[in-house]
Structures are given as structure tokens and as C-alpha cells.
Amino acid sequence: MKRWLVRKSKEEWASGISGVLMRHCWPNNFGISYFWGDRWVPNLVNQFIPSAPMGLPVDAYVCELVDQEISDWDDNLLESCFPHEVAQAIKQIPLRGSGEKDSLIWHMSKLGQYTVKKGYKQWLADFLIQNGVHSKGKAETWKKLWRLEVPPKVRQFMWRLAREILPTWVLVSHRNPRRGECCPFCDQRETQKHIFLECQWASRIWRRTDVARVFELMGDGTFYEWMETAMDQRTANEVEEWCVLLWYLWKESNAHLFNGAKLPEEEIPIHAKLLQEDYKQNQLRKKEHSPQPVRQGWRKPAVGETSVCTDAGILADGEAGLGVVIRDSEGRFIMAAAKRILGRWEAEVAEARAAEFGVQLAVQFRLPNVKLETDCLSIVHKLQNPTVFMDKTGVLCRSICRLLEATGDGRCSYTNREANQVAHAMAHVDLRWNERFIWLDTPPSFIINQL
Numbered sequence: 001m002k003r004w005l006v007r008k009s010k011e012e013w014a015s016g017i018s019g020v021l022m023r024h025c026w027p028n029n030f031g032i033s034y035f036w037g038d039r040w041v042p043n044l045v046n047q048f049i050p051s052a053p054m055g056l057p058v059d060a061y062v063c064e065l066v067d068q069e070i071s072d073w074d075d076n077l078l079e080s081c082f083p084h085e086v087a088q089a090i091k092q093i094p095l096r097g098s099g100e101k102d103s104l105i106w107h108m109s110k111l112g113q114y115t116v117k118k119g120y121k122q123w124l125a126d127f128l129i130q131n132g133v134h135s136k137g138k139a140e141t142w143k144k145l146w147r148l149e150v151p152p153k154v155r156q157f158m159w160r161l162a163r164e165i166l167p168t169w170v171l172v173s174h175r176n177p178r179r180g181e182c183c184p185f186c187d188q189r190e191t192q193k194h195i196f197l198e199c200q201w202a203s204r205i206w207r208r209t210d211v212a213r214v215f216e217l218m219g220d221g222t223f224y225e226w227m228e229t230a231m232d233q234r235t236a237n238e239v240e241e242w243c244v245l246l247w248y249l250w251k252e253s254n255a256h257l258f259n260g261a262k263l264p265e266e267e268i269p270i271h272a273k274l275l276q277e278d279y280k281q282n283q284l285r286k287k288e289h290s291p292q293p294v295r296q297g298w299r300k301p302a303v304g305e306t307s308v309c310t311d312a313g314i315l316a317d318g319e320a321g322l323g324v325v326i327r328d329s330e331g332r333f334i335m336a337a338a339k340r341i342l343g344r345w346e347a348e349v350a351e352a353r354a355a356e357f358g359v360q361l362a363v364q365f366r367l368p369n370v371k372l373e374t375d376c377l378s379i380v381h382k383l384q385n386p387t388v389f390m391d392k393t394g395v396l397c398r399s400i401c402r403l404l405e406a407t408g409d410g411r412c413s414y415t416n417r418e419a420n421q422v423a424h425a426m427a428h429v430d431l432r433w434n435e436r437f438i439w440l441d442t443p444p445s446f447i448i449n450q451l
């Protein structure tokens with residue numbers, strides 16, 4: 001299907017737009033933007049079509065509204081499918097046919113290129129406008145919000161939540177009264193409070209977490225007041241955990257609404273936790289690369305345990321290398337192994353294969369109480385919640401769990417890359433594919449210094 005591009009004119013795009021960062025970035029890849037759900041109409045509030053899918057299928061692409069003969073919007077189709085206001089807003093988007101490659105454009109700069117600096121400046125400007133004159137106490141609370149160690153998208157979301165400007169159906173229906181105000185899960189009016197507090201769907205998810213009492217602080221207050229109290233009275237860690245989960249609820253309720261996709265409820269808190277830990281690990285890694293790295297070497301396992309460190313390396317030629325180093329609770333070398341497997345592997349799958357390889361060896365050599373150590377956080381989560389994940393690594397992880405159990409008191413633990421360097425070296429041993437090497441009792445020379 002032919003794709004259509006939008007002219008990168010600042011004036012045309014900027015009209016009537018204010019808000020947070022993402023609002024300033026439009027996909028001009030209409031060939032792959034969904035008509036319902038994607039944000040692509042700059043002149044509409046929240047930039048998406050504020051009505052339930054009608055006239056066009058739920059999974060329609062924006063380019064389907066384009067008359068390819070004249071390279072312009074299909075007027076008849078627009079007017080027959082949508083309220084006049086919406087049709088007009090769409091028609092104001094200039095089109096042109098071209099073979100140019102699709103890309104995201106940033107309409108606040110002439111060249112359409114986004115940089116973090118520009119994004120921040122724009123965001124700050126929007127923020128000051130929206131807040132008007134604010135009291136010192138409020139400024140303090142917003143500052144605390146920006147300092148939270150959560151992914152930037154979560155901070156931006158929290159800001160919108162506290163400003164009560166999330167595009168809930170109740171808010172959106174002010175603009176388009178014909179659209180109902182119902183929550184997609186339960187037919188109640190969809191306000192912010194409903195989505196995050198009152199809806200049975202949300203309550204069931206909160207109950208699955210150890211932070212279920214988060215909203216006791218809120219009472220009848222607003223989200224802003226809740227955030228202020230929470231930041232004053234609770235630890236940053238707790239607040240961060242709540243924020244990420246709130247963001248996830250929002251993300252999921254939108255996914256449910258727009259593509260009917262739905263994560264099992266029990267997975268949502270785990271995904272939220274994973275996102276947060278990943279983010280923190282990444283921040284830590286960034287710090288580790290700064291001039292004064294905080295290095296943590298490998299530590300001996302508990303008495304009676306066997307440490308099995310594993311790592312995987314994705315190699316350029318469509319192969320993966322698996323590395324294993326096994327030591328006893330005194331830190332003495334037992335064995336090291338390397339294996340090459342053929343295929344294009346996703347990093348996570350390769351990491352799971354490495355873990356499996358390591359624990360298999362421990363079982364084969366009857367080593368007791370394996371403490372599996374990997375620097376792949378998602379594998380650790382999947383091994384610790386083996387019944388939850390149904391994807392392909394989930395299946396692999398369940399089999400690793402059974403192997404761990406076979407060694408007695410087996411467990412899995414996360415280790416940072418620094419501490420896992422020796423397994424990393426083993427994963428990069430130069431082997432032919434499908435070749436496997438094991439070093440027993442005496443380590444190979446190239447890892448002696450790292451042991």
C-alpha cells in the first residue's frame with residue numbers, strides 16, 4: 001500500500017497544541033499508524049479520534065482515508081464517517097505522495113529533528129504555561145516528581161495524572177458528547193479516579209501487590225494531594241513503585257480499549273516491577289561507566305551451595321555463545337564450559353539457554369544446591385515466578401526450575417555484569433558451531449585472572 005507523508009511545516013502543526021513532550025511528535029508514517037488509538041490529528045484534543053470505532057474497522061490504518069488517485073484525503077469518506085468537526089481537523093493535515101522513507105518528525109524544529117535538549121526545553125515551557133503562577137510548596141512537589149527515579153514516560157504520566165488531564169472518556173466526551181463516558185471494563189463513568197481506584201479491574205490488580213494500601217493516603221482528595229502526601233510521608237522507593245504501577249494500569253487500559261489486547265491481570269504488577277528494576281539497573285550501569293565506578297565483584301555462595309554463573313553472547317554471524325563457570329561455596333573452581341549454538345537468537349532466549357546449559361551440567365555432575373547466577377534480570381524474574389510467564393522463555397524457565405529443584409535447594413539470583421565477567425569470557429570462547437568444551441578442575445588460562 002502506498003504511504004503518504006505529511007509536510008513538515010511548523011506553523012501547520014503547531015496550531016492549538018500545548019501539553020507534554022509526546023504531544024509534539026507526530027508520526028508521519030500514516031501507512032503504519034492506526035486510525036483509532038494512534039495520536040495523529042494535531043487539531044483534536046489529545047490528538048486521537050475521540051469516538052468509538054465506527055465506519056472503519058478497529059484496525060484500520062490512517063492511509064485508508066486517503067484517495068490515492070488525487071493524493072489527498074477522501075472527502076466523501078471523511079464526511080460520511082465522522083462528525084464534521086473531526087473530518088475538518090483531519091482535512092487540515094496536508095498530504096503529499098512521495099517515495100520518501102517514513103519517519104517520526106519533531107514539529108517544533110525546522111529540520112524536524114528531535115533532541116533531548118529541545119524536548120526538555122519545550123516541555124519545561126509547556127509546564128510553566130500550564131502551571132501559571134504556582135506556590136512554593138507546589139513547585140517543591142513538582143520538583144520531587146521530576147526527581148523520581150522512574151522512566152521519564154512515567155514521570156510525564158504522573159504529571160498529567162496530578163494535573164487531571166489524562167484523556168479519560170469523561171474528559172474526551174466534553175468535546176464529543178455523542179461518545180459515551182463508560183469505562184471499557186465495567187460500564188461506570190470513566191474518570192481518573194475510576195480507572196485507578198474504583199474500577200474492579202484496578203482493585204483486583206492492586207490487591208495482587210504489596211502496595212494495595214497506597215490510596216489510603218488519598219481519602220477524598222485529588223491525585224495531586226495524594227502525590228504530595230505520598231512524597232512527604234513515604235520513601236522514594238514506595239512512591240516510585242506506585243507510580244510505575246499506575247502508569248502500567250493506564251497503558252493496559254488503553255491497550256485494552258484500542259487493540260483489545262489484554263495482559264493477564266496477574267502479570268501486570270510483575271511487568272511494572274520489571275520495568276522499574278530494569279530502569280534502575282540501567283541507571284546504575286550508566287553510573288558505573290562514570291569516572292568513579294562502584295565495582296562489585298563476585299561473591300561466594302552460602303555454605304553448601306554451588307555457584308553456577310552463566311552468560312550468553314550474541315555473535316555477529318547468527319550464532320550465540322554460551323558460557324558457564326561453576327565454583328563451590330569456598331570459591332574454588334569446579335568447572336567451566338563453553339558452547340556454540342547456531343541460529344538468530346534474541347538476547348533473552350540465549351541467556352535462558354545459557355542458564356539451562358549451566359544447570360544441566362551441575363545436575364550431570366551431581367553438584368548440590370545450585371545458586372544460578374545470571375546478569376539477565378528478566379530471566380531472574382521468570383525463574384522466580386515460573387508459573388506466570390507463558391512466552392517461549394517462560395517455558396524454558398520452567399524447565400530450568402525443575403533442573404534447579406533436582407540439585408536440592410536450588411535458586412536463582414541476579415548478578416551484575418562486573419561480577420559475571422568470567423562467564424561472559426566463556427560465552428565468547430571461539431568455537432565452531434555446535435561445539436562444546438568443558439574444563440574440569442583446572443580453569444582455562446584466559447579466565448585465571450578473573451577467578
Ligand SMILES: [Zn+2]
Nearest residue numbers: 183185186199
Ligand atoms: Zn471500570
